[in-house]
Amino acid sequence: MKRLLVLIALASACTETYFYEPGQAGDEESDRTPKAKTSSQFLRTVYADLLGRTPESYDFVVKFNGVEQFRLPIDEERELSNVLDGLGDSMPMRNLLVNGLLHSKEITIPDKASAGGTDPRDYITDEFEKLLGRAPNTYELEAFADAWKQDPAVGPRTVIRAIIGSREYQSQ
Numbered sequence: 098m099k100r101l102l103v104l105i106a107l108a109s110a111c112t113e114t115y116f117y118e119p120g121q122a123g124d125e126e127s128d129r130t131p132k133a134k135t136s137s138q139f140l141r142t143v144y145a146d147l148l149g150r151t152p153e154s155y156d157f158v159v160k161f162n163g164v165e166q167f168r169l170p171i172d173e174e175r176e177l178s179n180v181l182d183g184l185g186d187s188m189p190m191r192n193l194l195v196n197g198l199l200h201s202k203e204i205t206i207p208d209k210a211s212a213g214g215t216d217p218r219d220y221i222t223d224e225f226e227k228l229l230g231r232a233p234n235t236y237e238l239e240a241f242a243d244a245w246k247q248d249p250a251v252g253p254r255t256v257i258r259a260i261i262g263s264r265e266y267q268s269q
Contacts, residue, residue, distance in 0.1 A: 207253055
């Protein structure tokens with residue numbers, strides 16, 4: 098009975114009604130679907146984030162008995178972009194490229210023990226902020242931390258690959 102009296106008292110206290118115009122966010126004619134980065138955008142972003150540099154141009158020289166036999170100019174961005182653009186779905190090749198970069202000698206990634214210490218959340222948060230420009234939400238942080246603790250194969254490389262493979266990272 099007390100609850101009913103409290104509800105009646107609360108209902109009688111609310112005597113004013115407010116009407117608001119419908120709110121709008123964004124442009125009605127805009128495409129709100131995220132657009133995938135072009136191959137060149139993706140390559141420049143991945144190189145900058147992982148290697149701290151842009152794709153390079155150089156000459157690949159073939160020598161036989163110390164004598165130059167062949168010289169081939171290589172432009173990393175152009176060559177890789179052509180490969181990615183030539184595929185119907187470039188996502189698998191993008192993932193292979195990222196995996197290759199993560200295992201190259203040009204990048205230094207800490208091992209699981211030193212990166213995570215007793216709690217991997219700091220490392221995970223740092224990678225989210227570095228690669229996505231934001232902190233992970235609670236769900237993301239706990240999902241990564243649980244996988245880190247439960248699966249011995251999950252470590253720093255896995256976290257980086259997962260973030261770079263995300264739709265958020267792959268979009269403009």
